[in-house]
Amino acid sequence: MRKFLITRILYMILTLFIFVTLCFFLFRMLPGDPTALVISPILMPEAQAALKAQFGLDKPLHIQYYLYFKNLLKGDLGISFIYRTPVINIIKGKILNTLILMGLGMLLCLIIGILGGTVMAWLRGSKLDTGAIIFSLAFRSTPEFWSGMLILLVFGYKLEWFPVGRMHTPGFEAFGFWDQYFNVDFLKHLILPLTTLTLYYLASPLLVMRNSMLEVLHTDFVELAIAKGLHPLRVMYQHAARNALLPVVTLISLMVGYAVGGQVLLETIFSWPGMGKEMVDAVNSNDYPMAQGAFLFLGATVISMNLLADVLYCYLDPRIQYGEE
Amino acid sequence: MGRNESKMVSLNKNYGTKDSLRQPQLDRIAHIQPYLKTVWENIRIVWEDTLGRIGMIILIFFILLAIFGPLIAPYGAYEKCRAPDGTLKRMQPPSWRHPLGTTYYGRDVLSQVILGTRQVVLVGFISALMVVVVGTNIGLITGYYKGNIDNFLMRLTDIVYGIPFLPFSMVLISIIGKGVSSIIIAIVVILWRSTARVIRSQVLSLRERPFVLALKVAGASDFRVIYKHIAPNILPMVFLYASFAIAWAVAAEASICFLGLGDPNTISWGQILFYAFLTKGVNSPYWWIIPPGICIMLLVMSAFFIGRAYEKVVNPQLRER
Numbered sequence: 314m315r316k317f318l319i320t321r322i323l324y325m326i327l328t329l330f331i332f333v334t335l336c337f338f339l340f341r342m343l344p345g346d347p348t349a350l351v352i353s354p355i356l357m358p359e360a361q362a363a364l365k366a367q368f369g370l371d372k373p374l375h376i377q378y379y380l381y382f383k384n385l386l387k388g389d390l391g392i393s394f395i396y397r398t399p400v401i402n403i404i405k406g407k408i409l410n411t412l413i414l415m416g417l418g419m420l421l422c423l424i425i426g427i428l429g430g431t432v433m434a435w436l437r438g439s440k441l442d443t444g445a446i447i448f449s450l451a452f453r454s455t456p457e458f459w460s461g462m463l464i465l466l467v468f469g470y471k472l473e474w475f476p477v478g479r480m481h482t483p484g485f486e487a488f489g490f491w492d493q494y495f496n497v498d499f500l501k502h503l504i505l506p507l508t509t510l511t512l513y514y515l516a517s518p519l520l521v522m523r524n525s526m527l528e529v530l531h532t533d534f535v536e537l538a539i540a541k542g543l544h545p546l547r548v549m550y551q552h553a554a555r556n557a558l559l560p561v562v563t564l565i566s567l568m569v570g571y572a573v574g575g576q577v578l579l580e581t582i583f584s585w586p587g588m589g590k591e592m593v594d595a596v597n598s599n600d601y602p603m604a605q606g607a608f609l610f611l612g613a614t615v616i617s618m619n620l621l622a623d624v625l626y627c628y629l630d631p632r633i634q635y636g637e638e
Numbered sequence: 639m640g641r642n643e644s645k646m647v648s649l650n651k652n653y654g655t656k657d658s659l660r661q662p663q664l665d666r667i668a669h670i671q672p673y674l675k676t677v678w679e680n681i682r683i684v685w686e687d688t689l690g691r692i693g694m695i696i697l698i699f700f701i702l703l704a705i706f707g708p709l710i711a712p713y714g715a716y717e718k719c720r721a722p723d724g725t726l727k728r729m730q731p732p733s734w735r736h737p738l739g740t741t742y743y744g745r746d747v748l749s750q751v752i753l754g755t756r757q758v759v760l761v762g763f764i765s766a767l768m769v770v771v772v773g774t775n776i777g778l779i780t781g782y783y784k785g786n787i788d789n790f791l792m793r794l795t796d797i798v799y800g801i802p803f804l805p806f807s808m809v810l811i812s813i814i815g816k817g818v819s820s821i822i823i824a825i826v827v828i829l830w831r832s833t834a835r836v837i838r839s840q841v842l843s844l845r846e847r848p849f850v851l852a853l854k855v856a857g858a859s860d861f862r863v864i865y866k867h868i869a870p871n872i873l874p875m876v877f878l879y880a881s882f883a884i885a886w887a888v889a890a891e892a893s894i895c896f897l898g899l900g901d902p903n904t905i906s907w908g909q910i911l912f913y914a915f916l917t918k919g920v921n922s923p924y925w926w927i928i929p930p931g932i933c934i935m936l937l938v939m940s941a942f943f944i945g946r947a948y949e950k951v952v953n954p955q956l957r958e959r
Contacts, residue, residue: 324793324796327793328793328796328797328800329800331797332797332800332801335797335801339809339810339813340809342813343809343812343813450939450942450943450946451935451939453938453942454885454889454934454935454936454938454939454942455931455934455935455938456889456892456893456896456908456931456934456935456938458893458896458911459892459911459927459931459934459935462911462915462920462922462927462931463927463928463931465920466920466921466922466924466927469920470920470921477920478920566799567832570799570800570802570803571803573802574802574803574804574805574806575804577804577805577808577897578804578893578896578897581897582915582920589805592805592808593808593897596808596809596812597898604808604809607805608805608806608809611802611805612800612801612802612805614802615799615800615801615802616800619796619799619800
């Protein structure tokens, strides 16, 4: 197990390294003067030349690549054109907002998916089962930006139950971390985007859990548990569901991969001050350093979440021999 | 898994035994025939399932709309509709002249939805085809040749799994410019990964089968073994992933266009929603945002339904449930 973990972490570092390299080349292929990447075009020519030297943009590509890495390791991602502050500071303020929204959404999906999928398999063929399949597939087919728009339109504008977008009421001042995320105002703003996110991603864990449970329900130990006269809930959750969990765990890394990308849409719709919205704004206003920083962090999130899912899988299923392929 | 595969192989049981007896000149046709036969067989299987049939009807409806759309649409996509006195018909609710109302710019929503179908269907099908072709080939090669090629391509798949789709396509489209082909490229570059991974795992077990070993002993080339003997056996899986790929591609196209990265000279459902969100935010009139959204939902759903109906071929155990 330790060997597996070390191999996985090494692979993650390799993947991350290649991803960062890809990022370097991608952002240098953007149209226009490559120096536009770190230098705002509205600066004076002398100032531009000075900045060029500072970022090493007058040097050949391989040295630029070296400098890029060096700066990255120091946490220096350049200066945003729009905010006029270091990109890393903006990311620091926003990454948590994205992770909280996405993490809670994924957690809710998994919990509802696992609990619901178990019941659906138990009552297979019933109206509840068919209804839940169609309901979840319908939301899976609806683009999340559109369902988000409708949810916001109905519950925000028409019924006025919830605030329309943003993370806090304008004028809200947070005093420290706890104050920012643990209050009623935040919760009110969280509910609509969280609902949209959960409804969109619910279908995969729900249907995978249902299929996996159907397989487990055919086994002898479940028959035995039923024959012993145990309460159905106990058979479902204490005996069967635990053995049907693995396929859902493999799904986590996939879901997170899609969800990180999906944050771009969700945060745009709900004006959520996170990395996804930052990415859209940066690309739209040609703020290349900001876009690059946001892209790097979103990718790093996916890659590290994939590792986490692998480790979880390894922990839950020690039967599997890792290390050798 | 073992049980499913034996069923899959038996779908093509007439295959791989007789071809040594055929005349060489017939070989070319014989190559294609089993593939075509499987396609028809598969369509029949999907049609027999209720949800699958619904999905197929919706899909055919949108394909027809994509082909004949310009003949049906009452107005042009970007045509400004004016009242008799010359004023622009802004945000008019549904009426006889404009069954789905007009937009803020005085454009007819129904015409935009009808004309937008073409790009969506085109992007959906072309990118699904390319995703499946790329993914299947990579899956076949990595599964068949173990060792370095496999390791390299699987690491590549891992890296692609680490790239978030929408942020990547935003950057990519900024580089290569807006347009339908850019959207297709962005979709294909990322989405081949899941097909490749699934096909690889299928091939990994197929390559250990006696028939493959027998072919190798008989001296068949790798190319022949892969494309004439292994490939037909994974076709059901390929069709399944093709239907999912259509669903993903349509949703991806809508998302990219919604972010304003579509070609401004063409129209698609995502773009209608982009304009609505741009001008009115979430508080747009219902006739402007509901129809394109429903179209996206129906098209994606039809592909999912077809996939679900078809999954019973790949996984026959599902049939008993």
